Amino acid sequence: MAVIAVFNQKGGVGKTTTTLNVAAGLAVLGRQPLILDLDPQAHVSLALGVRGVPSEACMSGFFRTGRPLAHMVRPLRNGVRIIPGHPDLSKIDALLGSTPGVAGKLRQGLAEGQLAYAGPVLIDCAPALGVLSLNALFAAERVLIPVTADFLTIQGLNRLDIALKVLEQPLQRRIERRVVLTRYDEAKPQCREALATLRQKYGEALCETRIPDDPALAESPAHGMDIFAYAGDSPGAQAYRLLTLELLDKGFFQ
Amino acid sequence: MAVIAVFNQKGGVGKTTTTLNVAAGLAVLGRQPLILDLDPQAHVSLALGVRGVPSEACMSGFFRTGRPLAHMVRPLRNGVRIIPGHPDLSKIDALLGSTPGVAGKLRQGLAEGQLAYAGPVLIDCAPALGVLSLNALFAAERVLIPVTADFLTIQGLNRLDIALKVLEQPLQRRIERRVVLTRYDEAKPQCREALATLRQKYGEALCETRIPDDPALAESPAHGMDIFAYAGDSPGAQAYRLLTLELLDKGFFQ
Numbered sequence: 490m491a492v493i494a495v496f497n498q499k500g501g502v503g504k505t506t507t508t509l510n511v512a513a514g515l516a517v518l519g520r521q522p523l524i525l526d527l528d529p530q531a532h533v534s535l536a537l538g539v540r541g542v543p544s545e546a547c548m549s550g551f552f553r554t555g556r557p558l559a560h561m562v563r564p565l566r567n568g569v570r571i572i573p574g575h576p577d578l579s580k581i582d583a584l585l586g587s588t589p590g591v592a593g594k595l596r597q598g599l600a601e602g603q604l605a606y607a608g609p610v611l612i613d614c615a616p617a618l619g620v621l622s623l624n625a626l627f628a629a630e631r632v633l634i635p636v637t638a639d640f641l642t643i644q645g646l647n648r649l650d651i652a653l654k655v656l657e658q659p660l661q662r663r664i665e666r667r668v669v670l671t672r673y674d675e676a677k678p679q680c681r682e683a684l685a686t687l688r689q690k691y692g693e694a695l696c697e698t699r700i701p702d703d704p705a706l707a708e709s710p711a712h713g714m715d716i717f718a719y720a721g722d723s724p725g726a727q728a729y730r731l732l733t734l735e736l737l738d739k740g741f742f743q
Numbered sequence: 744m745a746v747i748a749v750f751n752q753k754g755g756v757g758k759t760t761t762t763l764n765v766a767a768g769l770a771v772l773g774r775q776p777l778i779l780d781l782d783p784q785a786h787v788s789l790a791l792g793v794r795g796v797p798s799e800a801c802m803s804g805f806f807r808t809g810r811p812l813a814h815m816v817r818p819l820r821n822g823v824r825i826i827p828g829h830p831d832l833s834k835i836d837a838l839l840g841s842t843p844g845v846a847g848k849l850r851q852g853l854a855e856g857q858l859a860y861a862g863p864v865l866i867d868c869a870p871a872l873g874v875l876s877l878n879a880l881f882a883a884e885r886v887l888i889p890v891t892a893d894f895l896t897i898q899g900l901n902r903l904d905i906a907l908k909v910l911e912q913p914l915q916r917r918i919e920r921r922v923v924l925t926r927y928d929e930a931k932p933q934c935r936e937a938l939a940t941l942r943q944k945y946g947e948a949l950c951e952t953r954i955p956d957d958p959a960l961a962e963s964p965a966h967g968m969d970i971f972a973y974a975g976d977s978p979g980a981q982a983y984r985l986l987t988l989e990l991l992d993k994g995f996f997q
């Protein structure tokens with residue numbers, strides 16, 4: 490079971506859109522992915538049409554009462570499974586914030602056989618480096634980092650690199666990371682500049698596939714669908730299909 | 744002294760871009776605005792070229808040690824003043840999270856004459872409803888809510904409305920709010936639909952001025968400038984000039 494955190498503390502860079510559509514891309518290939526929604530906005534749950542689930546049957550239930558993860562998995566029509574997010578998650582920081590070892594709770598929950606699971610696990614994170622995202626980063630073997638081609642986002646990556654280095658100390662292992670450019674528009678000079686900067690900074694760790702700016706990607710959540718179900722021939726669907734294959738080829742889901 | 748929180752828990756909707764450019768718009772009109780940067784990313788500070796300020800001289804210094812706000816105000820060349828943000832702010836949730844009355848700290852700091860200030864105060868918030876944003880909402884008389892025209896963001900407004908209603912109870916007053924559409928593209932059907940939805944939901948509280956999608960707005964922070972200093976004739980500059988005037992006309996900074 491490979492656990493991947495989809496994280497970037499910068500807001501609005503495409504974390505939810507990437508979690509939704511890479512998971513759906515894996516499901517189309519029969520890989521039976523599981524999404525953990527760790528964002529109090531519960532946006533990836535909403536985008537998959539999962540609404541109104543009581544807090545104790547969501548990821549907040551796991552953090553508050555230690556309910557086994559396996560009891561909360563919901564299979565969906567598109568082949569993706571999910572444990573939904575919930576607004577109650579926003580109380581976890583204040584509730585557990587300074588308890589020692591709190592960052593390892595999810596890692597423990599995944600390890601204790603609570604979730605005898607073979608498929609890849611993708612964790613959608615909130616845009617903050619709080620207790621929830623720390624749990625995701627501790628539990629994950631790898632991190633997928635969506636990035637948009639603008640100054641504030643690219644600057645924020647320096648802080649993210651520092652945060653990951655700090656985490657690698659207690660974990661005693663390297664957290665492999667991959668960066669993927671989203672909302673990329675070849676015609677904009679700012680995008681081409683960002684590509685050059687990121688290639689230099691990340692080399693192999695920058696995904697070859699870039700996700701174009703495609704309105705269909707912003708629309709599919711309104712219909713409770715991933716991009717393949719909503720607009721399978723769109724540029725967005727094509728890009729997420731390629732990204733999923735690229736990540737599989739590179740063993741990112743091993 | 745009018746205190747305005749620029750808030751939306753959805754990430755990447757233009758909170759920082761709006762704080763930066765409305766403050767600069769006010770400065771151009773001689774109103775001597777003050778920005779409080781309450782985001783651990785410290786993006787509005789970075790966009791104004793304010794870097795490397797030690798934590799005790801930033802908003803984190805106020806929350807950790809109660810240092811008077813008046814001691815940390817930095818005047819900038821463009822007429823804006825700022826108390827910078829700092830990554831240490833991300834520790835405030837865990838540090839103070841469950842202390843009773845913690846949400847009122849900033850309101851108290853502003854009221855205690857720590858900051859004998861006449862101009863409007865604008866608070867840039869992080870994309871999360873944690874202790875920091877609660878402090879901003881408690882301290883503010885009004886909230887400016889940037890919104891992009893997409894399903895996930897529009898959906899998130901329902902949660903924001905609920906959160907503001909909950910806050911109005913202990914405050915015993917109404918928190919006046921204004922919603923402003925950002926990255927608006929008249930040609931996209933999704934944008935026109937969002938405009939109709941928001942007009943119906945918010946009526947007068949929806950700003951007439953809409954901010955267009957203008958790459959210059961994403962570029963100005965790379966030069967440590969607001970849009971007026973960077974590209975004064977751009978569509979983005981024109982829109983933020985109009986927005987500032989509209990808000991002034993409606994008494995939003997009284």
Ligand SMILES: Nc1ncnc2c1ncn2[C@@H]1O[C@H](COP(=O)(O)OP(=O)(O)OP(=O)(O)O)[C@@H](O)[C@H]1O
Pocket residue numbers: 499500501502503504505506507528532614615616671672673700701702703704705706707708725752753754755870893894895896
């Ligand atoms: N490639 C794309 N083309 C067009 N729109 C996109 C694309 N990727 C994301 N979007 C839109 O941009 C907005 C931000 O994306 P998304 O919500 O996935 O980001 P996020 O990083 O998860 O945000 P948050 O920080 O709030 O969790 C959404 O409205 C989404 O629909």
Ligand SMILES: Nc1ncnc2c1ncn2[C@@H]1O[C@H](COP(=O)(O)OP(=O)(O)OP(=O)(O)O)[C@@H](O)[C@H]1O
Pocket residue numbers: 498499500501616639640641642753754755756757758759760761782786868869870925926927954955956957958959960961962979
């Ligand atoms: N009107 C606009 N036209 C073009 N680009 C814009 C516009 N408004 C914002 N942007 C760009 O979109 C990105 C998100 O904007 P910004 O960082 O201001 O949002 P935010 O809500 O402050 O994000 P966060 O949730 O991370 O704090 C930035 O790169 C910014 O430059």
Ligand SMILES: [Mg+2]
Pocket residue numbers: 504505506528532614
């Ligand atoms: Mg998201």
Ligand SMILES: [Mg+2]
Pocket residue numbers: 758759760782786868
């Ligand atoms: Mg911001």
